[in-house]
Amino acid sequence: MDWAFDITLKNRNILESILDNHSLNQLNKVPKGFGNNIIWNIAHVIATQQILIYRLSGLPCNVSEEFIERFKKGTKPEGDLSQVEVDEIKSLLFIPIEKTKTDYNNNIFKDFEAYTVSTKSTLTCVEEAIDFNNFHEGIHLGSILALRKLV
Numbered sequence: 001m002d003w004a005f006d007i008t009l010k011n012r013n014i015l016e017s018i019l020d021n022h023s024l025n026q027l028n029k030v031p032k033g034f035g036n037n038i039i040w041n042i043a044h045v046i047a048t049q050q051i052l053i054y055r056l057s058g059l060p061c062n063v064s065e066e067f068i069e070r071f072k073k074g075t076k077p078e079g080d081l082s083q084v085e086v087d088e089i090k091s092l093l094f095i096p097i098e099k100t101k102t103d104y105n106n107n108i109f110k111d112f113e114a115y116t117v118s119t120k121s122t123l124t125c126v127e128e129a130i131d132f133n134n135f136h137e138g139i140h141l142g143s144i145l146a147l148r149k150l151v
Helices: 001-021 026-027 036-053 065-071 083-091 095-105 125-146
Strands: none
Touching: 001 036, 001 083, 001 095, 026 036, 026 083, 036 065, 036 095, 036 125, 065 083, 065 095, 095 125
């Protein structure tokens, strides 16, 4: 699973670079024809990783429930985020992934609630959830790259 975690970390490095190279206004802008913005997409992948890995394993998430509720599937930006909120999102790019890697290596993921994702694939174990998470983050990176051209 080291390879899968490495892919996640590489994607998160790209997201960090995007945060570092765009203004607060650019991160918050929802271009015409889009339903979300750059910062929502970044927060969404953080929330989704926690849901897919921890919640489906019956374990407590490493980010707040408020954060997850605000950025989970089915949500959308409800207004501009402040720089403080963007800084919090940036701080959550790596720590939860490192914790997941440590927890995985310590074999804490014993149970898993099967879950059918939007692509109609059913995740049946944490390893599949980790792999799918990389696919999911790639989809949102693509959205972010498209948004970047319009902000």
